[in-house]
Amino acid sequence: MSQEHCIIIGGSHAAAALAAGLRQEGWEGKISLIGADPLPPYHRPPLSKAFLCGDKSESELLIRPADFYEKNNIDLVLGSRVTNIDREKKTVTLHDGGVISYTKLALTTGAKVRKIPIEGSDLGGVFYLRDLGDVQQIKKYIGKGKSAAIIGGGYIGLEAAASMRKMGMNVTVLEAMPRILQRVTAPEISAFYARVHQEEGVEIITEASVKAIEGSGDVNAVALADGRSIPADIVIIGVGVLPDVELAEQAGLELDNGIVVDEYARTSDHDIVAAGDCTNHFNPIYGRRLRLESVQNASDQAKIAAKTLCGNLTEYRALPWFWSDQFDLKLQIAGLSQGFDQVVTRGDYANTRSFAAFYFQDGKLLAVDAINRPKEFMLSKRFLAEGKNADPVKLADESVEVKDAFEG
Ligand SMILES: Cc1cc2nc3c(=O)[nH]c(=O)nc-3n(C[C@H](O)[C@H](O)[C@H](O)COP(=O)(O)OP(=O)(O)OC[C@H]3O[C@@H](n4cnc5c(N)ncnc54)[C@H](O)[C@@H]3O)c2cc1C
Known part of the structure; x- marks a missing residue:
């Protein structure tokens, strides 16, 4: 058995693809996948779609069957957070103080939600939507006839709105910009989505300035600066994500709107690769550096990172693609x-x-x-x-x- 040990930090799309990719590429050493989430890697996209409205179960979310990891000799260390990387000693420290040595390290720490300071955002029934745990809590507050206010008319906000509307809820989307999806699409697409949501019974308020979330204990309304009050049994805030670079920063790796990686997914330390939402990489098709938030990028870049760790340097060259399901x-x-x-x-x-x-x-x-x-x-x-x-x-x-x- 090889003395090599690859530690993968992060337990989601990129981590799953990287672990599988290592075995496919012939990595004979040990592989440990350390993830803060208590579940083996699962698909995030259904969290705002089929899983939110109950059309998919928890077990259907798994990226690989639970026994895949055992069969491929991949150690899952779940519900565990890495708090420190020592690049000189080549060790990582876990939140419980445990120290593990690596020969190669992979960072797939992804993204975390952008939080906004709104009065009342600590009330019960106010959520951000990123993890399965978030949706398990959200499910306690949703149901036919209830009211939902969604702060943010981006893809995740609109998907959550569509799912809740499908469940028979009264849904209002509050968008600060003059149109929904303004950051990511042309006016024609925004107009199209606004029309369909309205036809389906979702109310969309653009140029909405949220003053406060109101309630006592649990939320009951969202107050707008123009004096309007939007009834809400639940509020979901979806205003974007930020790359999770905490560990990379602590480890002294080069950062620039994400962890800077080269075309082989190597960080500024060549014993450490990174892949997925946390990276900033060069895309040869568009001729510029990108930080993407998509399953395609997480999976494809992770496969390149796995090749790199196995000594098979292959340029990451992929056309970005993405999807969104609403109604x-x-x-x-x-x-x-x-x-x-x-x-x-x-x-x-x-x-x-x-x-x-x-x-x-x-x-x-x-x-x-x-x-x-x-x-x-x-x-x-x-x-x-x-x-x-x-x-x-x-x-x-x-x-x-x-x-x-x-x-x-
Ligand atoms: C609700 C929702 C819907 C989406 N819909 C789509 C869609 O339709 N299409 C699409 O292409 N994309 C979609 N996305 C985006 C897509 O899910 C992400 O691009 C993808 O999950 C990125 O994968 P990743 O592995 O890079 O990072 P992430 O999925 O962010 O995972 C990173 C993991 O690392 C863990 N972690 C971080 N730091 C540590 C640490 N120090 N120690 C241990 N673990 C750590 C985190 O807990 C997390 O589980 C959606 C995302 C969400 C939230």
Whole structure:
């Protein structure tokens, strides 16, 4: 048995992919996966979707069957937090004082919710949504006929709104900006989602300034600065996440809006790799550094990190993609739209529930948001990864096949 010991810190998407990847790549040494969460790695996306509204059970959330780790000789150290990394001695310290030696280390510490200082946010029934534990608590406050106020009209807020509405709750989304999804999409997509939510009975208040969350013991309303009071048996705050770089910072690794890694997922200490939401990496397709918050990135980058640890240096080169499920809408996003100067829509976004929006910059296709349009998503994903451009006029014309709108 090899004397190598890889410790993976973090117990989620990136950690699971990294551990599995190490065995696939032939790592013969010991693997320990240390995660603060008490459960083996589980899928986070259903937490605001199928799991929240009861369409999925806890056991269905697991990324790998529970016995996968034992079968692959991966030690799970769950419910345990690493509090210190000593890079000279090559040890990590656990919250209970235990010290473990490593030869290689992987940081997959992910992201943590951005907290905002609002009066009343310590009342019962006020939640952020990141972990299974959060949703287990949230479930105690939801049910048909109850009222929910969601602070933040981003993807997670809107998904939670859709799930709760599906359960027969009265839901209000409070968005500080002039439109929902403003940070991440074009006005056409925001207008589309606002329309569908309203058709489904969700109230959306934009330019909402939350003054305080009110109640005694438990929440009962959200007070807005303009004097309105929004009734609420539960409040969910979804205003983004921050990379969890606490340990990396303590260990003295290079940071810049996340843990800085190279194309092989190596940190500034080459015995330590990092992958997932916590990293800042270079994307060769877009020619710039990125910090992504997606399952695709967590899994794909972790596989690259596993290869690196096994001595098989392979460049991380992946087209980012993402999805969001709300009501009967399956949004699939390929590529990154930041910096777009032109949006072309294919399909009737004002009256139907199926269309695609293509984002261009200086005539070059950057990304697509495809809603109930799997073909547009799949083809764009493939062609974007290959660096192909498309003709905006043909894309907008539904009589032209999508594939024929792409060059070559
Ligand atoms: C409700 C919700 C819905 C989402 N929906 C989608 C979606 O539809 N599509 C999509 O692509 N993405 C979605 N995401 C984002 C996606 O889940 C994340 O991008 C993904 O979980 C990132 O994985 P990760 O392993 O990098 O980090 P994380 O999932 O953040 O996991 C990091 C883990 O590390 C642990 N940890 C941190 N520090 C320590 C320490 N010192 N010691 C031990 N353990 C530690 C944390 O407890 C955590 O469990 C969603 C996220 C949420 C919360």
